[in-house]
Amino acid sequence: xxxxxxxxxxSGHFISLPLCHYFAExxxxxxxxxxxxxxxxxxxxxDDDKDDRYFFEKALGxxxxxxxxxxxxxGAQLMKYLKTNSDNLPDVLFLDNNMPRKTGSECLxxxxxxxxxxKIPVILCSTSLGDDFANELYQNGAHYYLHKCDFPExxxxxxMALESLEKNPYQPARSKFxxxxxxx
Numbered sequence: 570x571x572x573x574x575x576x577x578x579x580s581g582h583f584i585s586l587p588l589c590h591y592f593a594e595x596x597x598x599x600x601x602x603x604x605x606x607x608x609x610x611x612x613x614x615x616d617d618d619k620d621d622r623y624f625f626e627k628a629l630g631x632x633x634x635x636x637x638x639x640x641x642x643x644g645a646q647l648m649k650y651l652k653t654n655s656d657n658l659p660d661v662l663f664l665d666n667n668m669p670r671k672t673g674s675e676c677l678x679x680x681x682x683x684x685x686x687x688k689i690p691v692i693l694c695s696t697s698l699g700d701d702f703a704n705e706l707y708q709n710g711a712h713y714y715l716h717k718c719d720f721p722e723x724x725x726x727x728x729m730a731l732e733s734l735e736k737n738p739y740q741p742a743r744s745k746f747x748x749x750x751x752x753x
Contacts, residue, residue, distance in 0.1 A: 609635040613659035615647040615676065616640065617668040628723040634731065644671025648679060655685050661734060666695035674706065681710035690738065692730050707746050714747045
């Protein structure tokens with residue numbers, strides 16, 4: 570078993586932690602639950618398409634992960650939800666880009682500029698697939714970008730996104746930002 574040794578500069582004490590415990594603690598500090606833990610993940614989906622919300626919920630039900638699932642219908646409703654539920658923020662936000670009243674891109678900028686919200690991992694989902702659009706999302710702080718896919722692929726895409734976040738709770742390198750099944 571690998572261990573991580575931490576030295577307290579002020580106290581002069583060494584602490585030895587199993588490496589897996591250290592990463593679990595890092596996730597906890599960031600507010601991200603482990604996909605493999607027994608605690609349910611709080612997942613929020615912001616999407617104006619009723620069918621997309623329905624299929625997303627069905628896909629979550631097929632994952633081996635326990636979840637608490639909440640949806641909002643547009644960007645304005647999302648921002649209101651986040652601000653009024655600041656004591657119970659989601660562990661992960663899946664965010665559609667093309668929504669009325671406020672786009673996912675606009676919400677992303679607002680989320681990442683708010684001290685209380687900026688640690689929420691945001692996975693942007695869209696039918697757009699241009700490099701310029703992906704670069705903008707990356708620069709604005711999205712954790713991952715998923716191209717919307719058919720239902721059979723949706724389960725795998727959500728699982729891949731959650732596992733990627735568990736492995737790395739921070740924004741990945743730009744080359745790993747776009748998740749797709751061909752790279753899995």
